[in-house]
Amino acid sequence: MKDGESALWIIAINFALLSLIAVGGINPILPELHRQAVDAHGWMSSARFTDLFAIAQGAPGPNILVVTLIGWDVAGVPGALVATAAICGPSCVLAYFVSRIWDRFRLARWRNAIQAGLVPVTVGLVAAGAYILARTADTSFLAFAITVITAAALFFTRIHPLLFLAAGAAFGLAGML
Amino acid sequence: MTSFPAEIPPLEPRPSLATLFLAFSGVAIVGFGGVLPFARRMLVEQRKWMTAEEFNEAFSLAQFLPGGNILNLAVLVGRQFRGALGALTAVAGLLAAPVMIMILLGIAYARYGQIGAVHDALVGVAAGAAGLIVAMAAKMAEPLIRKRAVIPAVMAVLAFTSVAVAELPLIIVIAVLAPISIALAWREVP
Numbered sequence: 001m002k003d004g005e006s007a008l009w010i011i012a013i014n015f016a017l018l019s020l021i022a023v024g025g026i027n028p029i030l031p032e033l034h035r036q037a038v039d040a041h042g043w044m045s046s047a048r049f050t051d052l053f054a055i056a057q058g059a060p061g062p063n064i065l066v067v068t069l070i071g072w073d074v075a076g077v078p079g080a081l082v083a084t085a086a087i088c089g090p091s092c093v094l095a096y097f098v099s100r101i102w103d104r105f106r107l108a109r110w111r112n113a114i115q116a117g118l119v120p121v122t123v124g125l126v127a128a129g130a131y132i133l134a135r136t137a138d139t140s141f142l143a144f145a146i147t148v149i150t151a152a153a154l155f156f157t158r159i160h161p162l163l164f165l166a167a168g169a170a171f172g173l174a175g176m177l
Numbered sequence: 178m179t180s181f182p183a184e185i186p187p188l189e190p191r192p193s194l195a196t197l198f199l200a201f202s203g204v205a206i207v208g209f210g211g212v213l214p215f216a217r218r219m220l221v222e223q224r225k226w227m228t229a230e231e232f233n234e235a236f237s238l239a240q241f242l243p244g245g246n247i248l249n250l251a252v253l254v255g256r257q258f259r260g261a262l263g264a265l266t267a268v269a270g271l272l273a274a275p276v277m278i279m280i281l282l283g284i285a286y287a288r289y290g291q292i293g294a295v296h297d298a299l300v301g302v303a304a305g306a307a308g309l310i311v312a313m314a315a316k317m318a319e320p321l322i323r324k325r326a327v328i329p330a331v332m333a334v335l336a337f338t339s340v341a342v343a344e345l346p347l348i349i350v351i352a353v354l355a356p357i358s359i360a361l362a363w364r365e366v367p
Contacts, residue, residue: 023243061275064245072283091244095252112366117359118237120329124336130310131341137303150308162207165305172301
């Protein structure tokens with residue numbers, strides 16, 4: 001059990017550090033996750049890492065939970081729980097305290113300038129993320145059509161978006177994409 | 178940018194801890210390919226806990242802080258309604274079911290060791306999920322467009338172009354554009 005325990009410590013400390021540098025979510029820290037899991041600690045092969053990432057992407061929930069699966073693969077259920085707590089804990093605590101400060105200074109000019117300045121950049125970044133996701137996903141005309149129809153449905157109607165994701169999955173399973 | 182305080186007063190009635198947990202569980206469990214579009218739909222359109230503008234402001238903060246942006250958003254929303262316990266509850270709601278699902282998937286993968294069908298289905302889910310983000314981006318842009326403010330529109334287009342077209346690293350784009358945008362906003366806010 002000594003090995004299992006030391007793996008838990010490594011996960012706890014390294015993922016907690018990653019939590020605080022993951023500006024923009026999981027994508028910026030993926031290379032470092034890969035380096036740690038595959039090269040530095042030899043927990044898994046590169047192919048297995050890619051598989052785990054694909055599984056996590058296919059599962060519902062925050063994208064950052066790919067680390068839960070890595071933790072599980074390395075050290076079972078304790079590994080999954082430690083990895084999840086480590087990747088979520090520090091950034092959530094930081095968000096909590098920043099949000100308190102944000103509220104306390106809600107009438108301060110510097111605070112409102114930051115807020116007003118960040119919103120348009122955020123809108124641009126979300127749009128860029130959407131564009132990049134669509135460009136990556138839409139490798140066929142049908143895939144492009146699914147993207148357009150899903151976008152129009154969420155924008156103009158109140159139909160539950162899950163319906164369109166399920167339809168997309170069905171087309172994918174049928175090998176049509 | 179309007180000057181009203183974004184975070185207070187909370188829209189009535191203040192949701193209970195149980196409601197917070199269920200609301201975030203509900204979006205986490207359907208959030209294939211990203212929870213965010215589902216979360217915005219829940220917060221702004223269904224439960225009306227925030228306006229479109231308030232969502233943009235809360236999400237901006239969540240996005241520029243490190244960590245999963247949906248987790249940060251849950252912290253902000255949970256704290257706004259129910260303080261520290263609310264933040265903890267919202268995050269727990271977001272994580273409980275997905276963590277269990279992830280462990281079950283890990284067990285299945287260890288047993289069967291292949292993901293062929295998962296990959297095929299994912300291609301389709303990704304196409305749909307991209308559509309959801311496209312629609313969410315459009316909805317987030319609406320308040321900016323309505324205000325007809327030129328500088329924010331230029332900053333949004335610059336951010337989009339730098340990342341999507343010029344393919345510059347996200348961290349550089351943020352480090353350059355955020356200070357400029359904030360400096361330009363300085364004259365507009367009270």
